[in-house]
Amino acid sequence: MSSENEFKQQVRSLYQKLIAAFGLIAIAVFAFIYVALNPSVLQNKPEETAIITIPEVEGKIENGIHVATGFIDGTGLTEVIQNCTNCHSAKLVTQNRMTKEGWVATIRWMQETQNLWDLGNQEEAIVNYLATNYAPQKKGRREVLTDIEWYPLEK
Amino acid sequence: MKRRSFISKGTLGTFSAILGTDIVFGNTIPLGYKPLALQDPDPFKLFQKDSDMTVLNNKPWNIEAKAHLLDDKITPNKFMFIRNNGLIPENIDVNKWSLTIDGESVQKSKTYSLSELKSKFQQHTYQLTLECGGNGRSEFNPPAKGNQWTIGAVSCANWTGIRLRDVLEDVGIKNDAVYIGYHAADIHLSRNPEKEPISRGVPIAKAQQDETLLAFKMNGEDIPLAHGYPLRLVSGGWPASTSGKWVNRISIRNKEHDGAKMTGTSYRVPCEPVAPGEKVADEDMCIIESMPVKSLITYPKSGAMIKEGQSLNIRGHAWAGELEVSKMEYSIDFGSTWNSCTIEKPVNRLAWQHFSAKISGFPKKGYYEVWARATDSQGTGQPMLLPGWNPKGYLNNACHRIAIKVV
Numbered sequence A: 001m002s003s004e005n006e007f008k009q010q011v012r013s014l015y016q017k018l019i020a021a022f023g024l025i026a027i028a029v030f031a032f033i034y035v036a037l038n039p040s041v042l043q044n045k046p047e048e049t050a051i052i053t054i055p056e057v058e059g060k061i062e063n064g065i066h067v068a069t070g071f072i073d074g075t076g077l078t079e080v081i082q083n084c085t086n087c088h089s090a091k092l093v094t095q096n097r098m099t100k101e102g103w104v105a106t107i108r109w110m111q112e113t114q115n116l117w118d119l120g121n122q123e124e125a126i127v128n129y130l131a132t133n134y135a136p137q138k139k140g141r142r143e144v145l146t147d148i149e150w151y152p153l154e155k
Numbered sequence B: 001m002k003r004r005s006f007i008s009k010g011t012l013g014t015f016s017a018i019l020g021t022d023i024v025f026g027n028t029i030p031l032g033y034k035p036l037a038l039q040d041p042d043p044f045k046l047f048q049k050d051s052d053m054t055v056l057n058n059k060p061w062n063i064e065a066k067a068h069l070l071d072d073k074i075t076p077n078k079f080m081f082i083r084n085n086g087l088i089p090e091n092i093d094v095n096k097w098s099l100t101i102d103g104e105s106v107q108k109s110k111t112y113s114l115s116e117l118k119s120k121f122q123q124h125t126y127q128l129t130l131e132c133g134g135n136g137r138s139e140f141n142p143p144a145k146g147n148q149w150t151i152g153a154v155s156c157a158n159w160t161g162i163r164l165r166d167v168l169e170d171v172g173i174k175n176d177a178v179y180i181g182y183h184a185a186d187i188h189l190s191r192n193p194e195k196e197p198i199s200r201g202v203p204i205a206k207a208q209q210d211e212t213l214l215a216f217k218m219n220g221e222d223i224p225l226a227h228g229y230p231l232r233l234v235s236g237g238w239p240a241s242t243s244g245k246w247v248n249r250i251s252i253r254n255k256e257h258d259g260a261k262m263t264g265t266s267y268r269v270p271c272e273p274v275a276p277g278e279k280v281a282d283e284d285m286c287i288i289e290s291m292p293v294k295s296l297i298t299y300p301k302s303g304a305m306i307k308e309g310q311s312l313n314i315r316g317h318a319w320a321g322e323l324e325v326s327k328m329e330y331s332i333d334f335g336s337t338w339n340s341c342t343i344e345k346p347v348n349r350l351a352w353q354h355f356s357a358k359i360s361g362f363p364k365k366g367y368y369e370v371w372a373r374a375t376d377s378q379g380t381g382q383p384m385l386l387p388g389w390n391p392k393g394y395l396n397n398a399c400h401r402i403a404i405k406v407v
Helices: A001-039 A077-084 A091-092 A099-111 A119-132 B001-009 B026-033 B114-120 B165-172
Strands: A050-053 B014-019 B056-057 B061-064 B099-100 B110-114 B124-131 B153-164 B179-184 B201-203 B213-218 B232-234 B245-255 B269-272 B283-289 B296-300 B304-306 B312-319 B327-333 B354-361 B366-376 B400-406
Touching: A001 B201, A050 B296, A091 B056, A099 B110, B099 B114, B099 B165, B110 B114, B110 B153, B110 B165, B114 B213, B124 B213, B153 B165, B153 B232, B153 B312, B165 B245, B179 B354, B201 B245, B213 B269, B232 B245, B296 B366, B296 B400, B312 B327, B312 B366, B312 B400, B354 B366
Parallel strands: B099 B245, B304 B400
Antiparallel strands: A050 B014, B056 B061, B099 B110, B124 B153, B153 B213, B179 B201, B179 B245, B213 B232, B269 B283, B296 B312, B312 B354, B327 B366, B366 B400
């Protein structure tokens, strides 16, 4: 009996050791794969981060126009400046006129082809700002000439 | 992910954000937060443009002329419009500049140095009309998105270079060649090196015309940086976007070239006419080829006041894409009656033509408009109203007019 118990105990301890060994191997394999996929975890580099202070959107507004960019002052101006002037000039926005649908389509086009990021919960503010301040004006088939600078033409 | 969190933090105002090194171009982002006025150099000095030119966009640079600035028979650099899709290449080294001809339809791809191109092939000079496909876009209703060109995105300078055809002959192209597509050194606005700002081209027949050049001189001097230094493909009479700047590779394709801004709706108009504002599916949009007949009154400048009884001399240029202008007229009564102008022959094919007329008198004091109308060699004239609406606002060749007051 006792030798039988002893045998059982030996088997059990061997079994536990085997389980532990396999567990260690599994962990090692997992760790190896993880490191292989994310080589950066082993490079014990100091956090290469730069602290960049984003200046508050320069507040200077003259005659309802944000001086630095030329944008019309209005709700959503900050979001528009911060998301729409990284890649292109504000002028590309201010010279255009679109409906809400048109502005959304333009944002989608930029996201699909021009690396624009997801605007998240700011999209609504941006689109509303654009559709309000840069809405299409009816021009008909030909506009009258405007802004004519009159000058005497000497013969 | 991190970039997004950067953005959302940014919107809270004066927040500092942490930029990890894995953020592509992260180091360039803060530039956008400098007041634009401080960030931008003076474009007129930078590109030697006249200060009366209109800047439509500074990132990328898009600058247009006004009608009266285009009075010269040969457009000098200072009055030449700039239409860029991306950022101008940085650190150009002409000694290392090369041109590679590759693609499905070359026997074997070949690379030439710039000096090789200049010495190996015969050089030619042509005066070539380059007009942006979107010139006149600002007038469309409903409006089309993009740079809102008025009338000044056209030029006609002298271009000196070698014929693309000669280079293609030297390389050896296969019979199945259909299209050529250029590739260039300009930088995508996102600064993603994987993306090309623009890579367009022309059918092989246009590529093989006498006047289709690989140019290295404009008006007898090195091409200005903004216009494609040191090597530009020039295909006159077609949307200027087919005249690739800073060219370093040309692919000979066995199908329509499918580079950036060749596909989708770019430089395309509805294959069949549509009502203003109508949605058009991509597959129903066709590539623009030759530009339509058009003209500009370059003298006098709009707004001239003349004395009663005084005559008025007018002049300008007219062009018609691949065709010639065969008739030029003006009207001082909004098209009720038309009078003919003198129109010169082009100095070479694809160059604009000069017109002039003497308006001997206006019937009475008051406000007038002088309208000009060109008709091409196939009898097609310019419309007085906007031509067919199209989603991207291309090909507005409506008559140009100037305001005159008789006092």
